[in-house]
Amino acid sequence: MKNVIAAEMNTASIDLGFDIVEEPLEVGIEAAVYALNETRRHSIHRARLDWLYRDNPDGPATIWVAYEGGTRNIAGMAAVLPRRLLVDRTEVRCWNCSDLSVLEAYRRRGIASALRKQARRAIENGRADLLYGHPNDRAANAHARAGHWSVGTMRRLAKVTCSQPIFEERLPRFAARPAAWVADVLLRIADRRIVPSDSYRMLHQSEAHFDERFDQLFAGQSHHYPVVGVRDAAYLNWRYGTNPLYRSQTVLAYRDDELAGFLIYTIRDGTAHIKDIFPGHDAHLAGSLLSEMVQEARRTGLRSLSFTALEQNPVLAECRRLGFRPRLETSRMFAFVPDDSPLREVVLDEDAWYVTVGDRDV
Incomplete structure (x- = not known):
């Protein structure tokens, strides 16, 4: 070449x-x-x-x-x-x-x-x-x-859900197991109230597949965000369903048999990396999806959960409420729109954007 x-x-x-x-x-x-x-x-x-x-x-x-x-x-x-x-x-x-x-x-x-x-x-x-x-x-x-100008900072928050793999990396095995057992008991006590709301029925899908229900969900909820990337079935199936780099899984929240929201994640090195949550403005719904993921992580022995989003994203507040803690790594998001564009005023407003790590390139 x-x-x-x-x-x-x-x-x-x-x-x-x-x-x-x-x-x-x-x-x-x-x-x-x-x-x-x-x-x-x-x-x-x-x-x-x-x-x-x-x-x-x-x-x-x-x-x-x-x-x-x-x-x-x-x-x-x-x-x-x-x-x-x-x-x-x-x-x-x-x-x-x-x-x-x-x-x-x-x-x-x-x-x-x-x-x-x-x-x-x-x-x-x-x-x-x-x-x-x-x-x-x-x-x-x-x-x-x-x-290009800086829109804002992408922040990563993470939550430990199983401490044994972490202790095994840092302590001899004979000491790691009892230390992890004590730590995990304390974690479960601290998280005993982290449960999804019974307002929703949660469904887990091990293979990501998206249909017209996601078109309807995005059409009905996108007006809450001044600037948001389209999350319809065509885009989601390409971005997550056919992605050759990793397998995506989903948690779907239903209210009265109607899709109310979704969470998409991948698992790498024992951590569930949450790629997207939509809609994010509804704290009750976002908190329930995250709570379901905390429980799923404990059921399956995952060491931690991780979520990255633009710092103004409302889901980050729910993450903090559920015990997610900030990690050191950050990155900046940039944008450009011409000076004479009618879009300029809203696009320049960093609070207008709804962005998660799933909106990045791959």
């Missing part, structure tokens, strides 16, 4: 002899496979990018590739994913900033910022209405230099 021939598409020159080309999808995917595998500690498989860049029900990815002038060697790449967003109940075209990668030999030359500026210019030219992204700390600087 070092000698990919650039298509005659939107090409921008940057300093020090590099060109940025918006590539057709197939060429862009091949370039992304190469660039990501050159810069990641773990292998990036073609199946992941086909799913992420090609199969998205909201549309295919847009991919820019940075080439070294003359040789056409790949120096880096960036991608954005279409995402339907509701802003004041109106569906708008949004881009979710996805992979950004610059090869080691070409770093500290402004390529990452230049790649992200291509997305900003495309937004200014009307190809989408706005964008958002959740970069890591290094990439956050590229977003800032590209003119």
Whole structure:
């Protein structure tokens, strides 16, 4: 892939002899496979990018590739994913900033910022209405230099539900078991009142599948959020049901045989990572879904629960009430909307966004 021939598409020159080309999808995917595998500690498989860049029900990815002038060697790449967003109940075209990668030999030359500026210019030219992204700390600087602003901070909260695996990592086995037994008894006493409300009937699904009930739920509840990503069956089935990276499970809350809310999670290394809860404004419902997860974690011996969301997300308050504690790691969410956009006022309001970790790229 070092000698990919650039298509005659939107090409921008940057300093020090590099060109940025918006590539057709197939060429862009091949370039992304190469660039990501050159810069990641773990292998990036073609199946992941086909799913992420090609199969998205909201549309295919847009991919820019940075080439070294003359040789056409790949120096880096960036991608954005279409995402339907509701802003004041109106569906708008949004881009979710996805992979950004610059090869080691070409770093500290402004390529990452230049790649992200291509997305900003495309937004200014009307190809989408706005964008958002959740970069890591290094990439956050590229977003800032590209003119994207920080919406807020993503916070992670976690709750220990079974202490034995933790003690076994830190103590000899003969000491870990009795210490864990005492700790778990204390945890159960502290959490004895954490039970889901009997207003709801909870249903667990080990395989994520979403149908028209989720369309109806989102249509009926989305008006509570000035800015929210569409969570209908088409999106949820793609994001969680067909995700090749992990298996998602769901907890469904029913009231009078009607779907009232859902929680989506994955299990990794003995921890249930909660990806999404919807709706989140109803504290009674969100608290019941979280309480059900606490009980499920105890039943199945999971060591902990974890949930990450934008710091203004109302579900975080319910997490704290149920004994979730903040963890040190944080990240920033960025966004961009043109100065003359009618969406600008509401999008600039950090309290307007309903965002969970499930709204990130994958």
